[in-house]
Amino acid sequence: MKRSFILMTLLALFGLQHPTSAAIIKKVAPTFWWAGMKNPELQVLLYGENISSSDVSISAKDILLKEVVKQENPNYLLLYMDLSEAAPQSFNITLKQGKKETVVPYEIKQRRNDASDVKGFNAGDVLYLIMPDRFSNGDPSNDIIPGMLESKVDRNEPFARHGGDLKGIENHLDYLDNLGITAIWLNPIQENDMKEGSYHGYAITDYYQVDRRFGNNEEFRKLVDAAHAKGMKVVMDMIFNHCGSENYLFKDMPSKDWFNFRGNYVQTSYKTASVQDIHAADYERKLAVDGWFTESMPDFNQRNRHVANYLIQSSIWWIEYAGINGIRQDTHPYADFDMMSHWCKAVNEEYPDFNIVGETWLNSNVLVSFWQKDSKLAAPRNSNLRTVMDFPLMEHMNRAFDEETTDWSGGLFRLYDYLTQDLVYADPMNLLIFLDNHDTSRFYRNDEDTKNLNRYKQALAFLFTTRGIPQIYYGTEILMAADKANGDGLLRCDYPGGWQSDLHNCFQNANRTARQREAFDYMQKLLQWRKGNEAIAKGTLKHFAPNKGIYAYERKYGNKSVTVFMNGNDKEQSIDLTPYKEILPKASALDVLTGTKIGLGKELTLSGRGILILEF
Known part of the structure; x- marks a missing residue:
């Protein structure tokens, strides 16, 4: 020895x-x-x-x-x-x-010659939000991947994986194009190799890999190319605030300062208004921003330059690799303001027309406006975030179409009153506007409109003609309904027909109910009309306070204009048109919804909850 x-x-x-x-x-x-x-x-x-x-x-x-x-x-x-x-x-x-x-x-x-010329989404688009696991299963062979932590597929369990994938989305691009959609926003598709609840995608375990249960990186790029070939843009959901606890960067941390509170779980307060609150205590602000979203989603420390570079590069990699047109950034105010500002600027320096929308779930337009690029409220700091999410308008819309409208309160007056405050925004046209999404109760309710779809129709007419970038949640076109009180899993139900075993395939008109056909046809008419309409995509907004419950507004660009009249009450109303002459350039116009010619003499009568969309 x-x-x-x-x-x-x-x-x-x-x-x-x-x-x-x-x-x-x-x-x-x-x-x-x-x-x-x-x-x-x-x-x-x-x-x-x-x-x-x-x-x-x-x-x-x-x-x-x-x-x-x-x-x-x-x-x-x-x-x-x-x-x-x-x-x-x-x-x-x-x-x-x-x-x-x-x-x-x-x-x-070798970089493509036109790689920097990515066309971002804008107010000329309508985004269709899809949760990939719940839309359509185009490739059942990837439902279960050996070695991944959550291998269960159970469509009867709201929080289990259901098997939807990228191939399922690609298979239905014709359906979306026919509906009139111009952009699809996908909830996160990056790897979520978590033990449970991985279906939603918000606990990323590898920032450079598509989750194998959705497909692979090349299949995602193929989906983007196929969408582009049909004139549709693709928006990718990203999460910089936190990752999944099974991410190798957390399980075997490069250093403790890659994560807030040195990798130890401290719960966020969710009170992100403290970021812009001039009276906020330092403790409140730190807890909101540095605290973890949940214990299974550890919070990145973006003040660490290596973390910041890692995250920024990951987003640029996907833009360059797949040619996506936009990013929706989850929990934007929970992350470090300066790092996120630097990220937005870095992306737009590489891709000048690219657009990023931040999830700014705050309860007032003042708080939301703070986060938009060039906001005077945030000065001298600048978020460089072009588009923010108009959650306050969502709340108003979910109430306005239920209520009777007076000239001073309720119903459509809510919308008028809210829009009078748009001066707080640096750019009201770059607001993402929506009736619902994957985190909220669906706008349509099963018990509503037993005789008609007036609430639904008025809401869509407003959403698609007011200022901003409209977004709809998958299944809205066929009246899918769910209440958040019953759990997030049920807010993300499967689209009927996305699985071969489904009894009713609502991707096909023949399998929709009469009411679903009415809803689908109405939305399709509006969306197809909206495509390429510069008055809507680029036009100014001029509106009048409700008169006898009727709300009127104009969208105008150059010599083209669209004027909307909407009755916010159940009973028929007549109004004198004399005050509205500045938004009625001709004595008659074609109603977009019915195709009939409407005379615009001295008086206009609208049926209960009636809508006129007049194009000049």
């Missing part, structure tokens, strides 16, 4: 020992990049066992390895490279530990 020890020592001294095996690299993020980006800096995160002691070199001659950053955890290395002079190429990253070498192949791809 003594002789063996001496021999091993001599071998070590003379460098003759048998080389140990190379380190196994578990993750490389991002897996590749592109030459010619406006920002030439690239962060490459390497994750493998005990790699931090390695000497790092790269074989590329025109790429500068600027910085090699070690973390507290020896399993990570962060490489910062300067690609200013880099041509498209493949090269090697070499990690050397004594005689042991680990070679990581890496590729810098």
